Amino acid sequence: xxxxxxxxxxxxxxTPEVELDTAVEVVPGVxxxxxxxxxxxGMPTVEIRIEAAAMERLDADPHLADDEVGTFVxxxxxxxxxxxxxGAYQLRNVMSAYDLRNWKVKFPSEDRYLGHREWNLNYEPxxxxxxxxxxxxxxxxxxxSTQHVVLLLNGAYQGMYLRYEDPDDKAWLNDSFGDDSxxxxxxxxxxxxxxxxxxxxxxxxxxxxxxxxxxxxxTNHKDAPDDFSVLRxxxxxxEASDTAWFSxxxxxxxxxxxxxxxxxxxxxxxxxxxxxxxxxxxxPERMVFIPWDLDGTFNPSRxxxxxxxxxxxxxxxxxxxxxxxxxxxxxxxxxxxxVHRLMSDPAMESxxxxxxxxxxDELLNPEYLLERQDALSELVAxxxxxxxxxxxxxxxxxxxxxxxxxxxxxIEELDGL
Numbered sequence: 492x493x494x495x496x497x498x499x500x501x502x503x504x505x506t507p508e509v510e511l512d513t514a515v516e517v518v519p520g521v522x523x524x525x526x527x528x529x530x531x532x533g534m535p536t537v538e539i540r541i542e543a544a545a546m547e548r549l550d551a552d553p554h555l556a557d558d559e560v561g562t563f564v565x566x567x568x569x570x571x572x573x574x575x576x577x578g579a580y581q582l583r584n585v586m587s588a589y590d591l592r593n594w595k596v597k598f599p600s601e602d603r604y605l606g607h608r609e610w611n612l613n614y615e616p617x618x619x620x621x622x623x624x625x626x627x628x629x630x631x632x633x634x635x636s637t638q639h640v641v642l643l644l645n646g647a648y649q650g651m652y653l654r655y656e657d658p659d660d661k662a663w664l665n666d667s668f669g670d671d672s673x674x675x676x677x678x679x680x681x682x683x684x685x686x687x688x689x690x691x692x693x694x695x696x697x698x699x700x701x702x703x704x705x706x707x708x709x710t711n712h713k714d715a716p717d718d719f720s721v722l723r724x725x726x727x728x729x730e731a732s733d734t735a736w737f738s739x740x741x742x743x744x745x746x747x748x749x750x751x752x753x754x755x756x757x758x759x760x761x762x763x764x765x766x767x768x769x770x771x772x773x774x775p776e777r778m779v780f781i782p783w784d785l786d787g788t789f790n791p792s793r794x795x796x797x798x799x800x801x802x803x804x805x806x807x808x809x810x811x812x813x814x815x816x817x818x819x820x821x822x823x824x825x826x827x828x829x830v831h832r833l834m835s836d837p838a839m840e841s842x843x844x845x846x847x848x849x850x851x852d853e854l855l856n857p858e859y860l861l862e863r864q865d866a867l868s869e870l871v872a873x874x875x876x877x878x879x880x881x882x883x884x885x886x887x888x889x890x891x892x893x894x895x896x897x898x899x900x901x902i903e904e905l906d907g908l
Contacts, residue, residue: 527629527854530866531638534874537612537654538564538643539594541574549576553586554682563596563604564643570604573597577611579682581786585614591649594642595657606666609657612642615786616651616879617886618867622860623756623785624655629854630748633667634782639867641874651871651879658770658781659709668774674721675710677783679767687822691766692829694726709770721773732832734839742777743833749780750830751847754808755855755901757800757893760787763809763827764800764816780829791893802896806847806904810834848905851898860894 541561549556558573576582577595585591594612598604613620624637635655642652656663661671678690688704695701699719706722728736737743753761761768761782770781793801796819800808809815811834813825834840853859864887872880 525628527625527859530863530870534639534641534871535565536641536643536874538562538646539574539596539612540564540645545574549574549592553582553592554579554685558597563598565604570598570602572599578613578784581613581784583683589614589650592644603662605656607656607662608660611655611657612640612652613655613786614642614650615639615653616875616882617890618864618883619789619886619890620653620786621867622864622890623752623758623788624782625863626752626756626854627749627782627785630752630850632745632749632752632782633779635663639871648876651875651883658772658783661710664710664772668772668779670775671710673710673773673775674708675773676722676771677707677709678705678762678769678771680704680707681767687820689766689820689823690769691824691826692726692729692762693824693826694723694730699723706771722771725771725773725778726828729828729832732828734836737833737839740777741829741833742774742779743839746780746829746833747839747843747846748850749782750810750843751850752855753782754804754806754847755851755897756785756788757790757798757802757804757897758782758785758788759798759800759816760784763830765818766823766827789890789893791889791896802893803900806844806901806908807834807840810840810843844905844908847901851901851905855898855901857891857894857898861891864890 539561541559545559545561549559553576556575558575561572561574563570563572573596575595576592578585578593582593585593591614593614596604596610596612598608598610600608604610615621621637621639624634627634635658637653637655640652640654642649658664658675659677664671664673664675680686680688686704690705695705699717702719702722703717706719708716708719711718725740728740759765761784768782768784770783772779772781787798790798791802793799793803795817799816805815809827810830812831813827816825818825834843868883868887871883875883
């Protein structure tokens with residue numbers, strides 16, 4: 492069977508040795524061929540209203556506080572919601588640098604916002620995360636939808652925020668996969684002041700309790716909160732996997748696209764570099780990998796502790812063993828079997844490289860990415876304040892430097908392989 496990639500109108504044959512079922516079943520309500528030229532419909536203004544005492548309780552324990560009741564206002568509609576802060580180290584940075592907050596908003600099941608129950612609002616006067624999510628989606632990876640909004644807090648301007656729904660939402664799962672009955676897992680526990688439990692997808696032990704801290708079960712958890720049998724079966728099968736196992740148990744087609752995009756945008760803060768910031772969903776056919784927390788992208792600077800990719804990382808960075816990335820925490824280890832075992836098959840590596848060549852030509856190139864950034868900038872410019880406009884301008888320059896340098900490096904390396 493030939494592996495086919497449809498991208499921006501082009502269909503490319505990859506290596507015939509890779510036996511993958513790449514047929515796409517169109518799910519009702521899902522556009523399986525999103526238009527890479529599409530842009531958000533404006534920049535809405537939304538408002539969070541919360542009492543001062545409730546914010547004081549959240550501020551006292553920003554990572555672990557209980558939800559507070561508040562109001563969410565949009566398009567003249569007011570909805571009583573549950574509010575909390577969201578994020579770990581990025582939340583801490585936003586609070587200390589700008590005295591702002593990132594938010595998680597939970598809507599009642601009978602009064603959902605845009606059809607979904609849980610939404611995130613991150614202060615982001617830049618397009619790094621927006622561009623990364625768009626690239627994944629256009630490349631065939633199921634990810635949350637994203638749009639920048641103006642956020643008001645009790646009537647006061649807060650800034651340019653990125654709004655995106657949470658995968659922990661049966662409506663999103665059904666929209667994305669045509670099914671919401673499978674087990675959904677969020678990888679890792681990594682919060683300031685809390686014991687770290689990472690999620691490298693190795694076998695952690697013979698019982699469900701061995702996985703409790705490392706993976707958070709987000710669906711079917713009310714009826715069976717401690718049942719991790721689906722995840723255990725997946726990682727145990729992965730330990731002895733071959734090409735046939737991958738084809739049967741993992742959405743390989745989507746995962747190859749994930750690996751290409753994450754490598755190009757230098758997503759250093761997720762798998763395979765770090766065992767965190769992703770979700771796994773047991774869809775009816777196969778396990779699906781869902782990217783998450785993509786703000787650490789498009790950064791041309793490298794440092795020796797966290798971002799070890801920058802613009803010059805190899806297109807094979809961290810794909811064969813753990814020698815490329817020096818984990819900043821001892822508990823992260825260097826085993827990444829989902830990638831290392833997949834790429835031990837030469838045909839899989841060949842398919843990955845061919846996909847990279849196609850995407851580098853169609854989506855991952857300066858002409859497309861910088862035109863898109865310019866169009867997004869024009870869309871938000873009339874709505875944002877002076878400080879946000881200045882921060883956006885600086886971020887755009889950084890992204891432009893990254894995209895030009897990264898594309899040159901990638902093309903040169905791919906031409907030599």
